[in-house]
Amino acid sequence: MPADGAADRRNDAPSLSLPATSLPTGNGNANGIGQLPTNSNPRLRLTPRQDHNPDIYEDLQSEFTPLLFSSLERYLPPNLLNVPRNAKHKYMREILRRYSNEGERSRVQKHREYRQRIMSSYQPLYRRLYELRATNFFVPSFINAFKANDNNREESIRSIMSEPAPGVYTFNMLQPIICEMLVAEVEKFEKWIRKTNFTIMRPNTMNKFGVALGDFGMDSMLEKLMEDFIRHISEIFFADVGGYALDSHHGFVIQYGFNRDIELGLHVDDSEVTLNVCLGKQFAGGELYFRGVRCDKHMNAEALPEEIFEYSHVPGHAIIHRGRHRRGARATTAGQRINLLLWCRSSVFRELSKQPKDFVRWCGECQQEMREHVNQSVMAKKVELFRAREEPAH
Numbered sequence: 001m002p003a004d005g006a007a008d009r010r011n012d013a014p015s016l017s018l019p020a021t022s023l024p025t026g027n028g029n030a031n032g033i034g035q036l037p038t039n040s041n042p043r044l045r046l047t048p049r050q051d052h053n054p055d056i057y058e059d060l061q062s063e064f065t066p067l068l069f070s071s072l073e074r075y076l077p078p079n080l081l082n083v084p085r086n087a088k089h090k091y092m093r094e095i096l097r098r099y100s101n102e103g104e105r106s107r108v109q110k111h112r113e114y115r116q117r118i119m120s121s122y123q124p125l126y127r128r129l130y131e132l133r134a135t136n137f138f139v140p141s142f143i144n145a146f147k148a149n150d151n152n153r154e155e156s157i158r159s160i161m162s163e164p165a166p167g168v169y170t171f172n173m174l175q176p177i178i179c180e181m182l183v184a185e186v187e188k189f190e191k192w193i194r195k196t197n198f199t200i201m202r203p204n205t206m207n208k209f210g211v212a213l214g215d216f217g218m219d220s221m222l223e224k225l226m227e228d229f230i231r232h233i234s235e236i237f238f239a240d241v242g243g244y245a246l247d248s249h250h251g252f253v254i255q256y257g258f259n260r261d262i263e264l265g266l267h268v269d270d271s272e273v274t275l276n277v278c279l280g281k282q283f284a285g286g287e288l289y290f291r292g293v294r295c296d297k298h299m300n301a302e303a304l305p306e307e308i309f310e311y312s313h314v315p316g317h318a319i320i321h322r323g324r325h326r327r328g329a330r331a332t333t334a335g336q337r338i339n340l341l342l343w344c345r346s347s348v349f350r351e352l353s354k355q356p357k358d359f360v361r362w363c364g365e366c367q368q369e370m371r372e373h374v375n376q377s378v379m380a381k382k383v384e385l386f387r388a389r390e391e392p393a394h
């Protein structure tokens, strides 16, 4: 099965894939309070300091996204947590650079130039779409769910969610006017592409139609969507695949129907958590079918009956699930269907989840194997006890 999205590595928030061996199994061994270690081998702690409030790195330019630094900061050795921000930035950047090679960095740089070329000449249709204001974007039920204070937030977010199948949540999210504006903006952008003969990069390896929203200026809107809303949802429902620690995103719009993509085969995303919002327009078909969450090893394993589920899109409504939830889209048989996708990733999760034992938390097949293993052990124990009881008779 294809893992969707190898092509989107050009996103300017490179996903990290650090070898597990890069982490020490204890505390960092940096020397000297408040100083950078003199050895040239910076390290991170294995467990984050949850009570530490990280700095904001928005204004510091580097090849890595500022959110990545805020998110990594909790993993710094204890004696570095409170050193000046620039020193922490330098230390973390050195770590990040070790794992992103020259080729990847130059790809990121090229992509940045590509975006600059677009934004220097494309004129947006609706400025309002480029800055996320909750009251402009969302339906009241969604806004209210996030207004609750920290103690009640989980309950109020849960109250707007339906869970039609395990690990799949749906809720009403976008105002109809915002859906229409987004569709119109994407259509204008596509007209601009045709008019200027601009060679567009498609948003992933599987869709021939569709555009990456960050490429024409919507990155900060999407970042705020992930930071202020999706991370809170993920913290509650997807704690096993990064939870609140989502720190990079890839947002795009895909189009299905006549003269567009028709359907999409079974696949998984290059994301921890995927948000999928239907923007319209009028269409028939296009249902999503789900086949359970799997790790790499079990990607082609049969789905269990309880994992088979089908979802019909409703304009304005969102569906959210793990990126590794296997699924496909049925043919859109009439009209045009346009969906906004937001892939959310967690570099911290990717770094820390190299151990296969972790997969049992979310892979249906690993869970099945574990149940069988437990059953077998119980059976073996029973046989042993039975024999022990029988033995005196012989």
Ligand SMILES: [Zn+2]
Binding pocket: 294, 295, 296, 297, 298, 359, 363, 364, 365, 366, 367
């Ligand atoms: Zn598995």
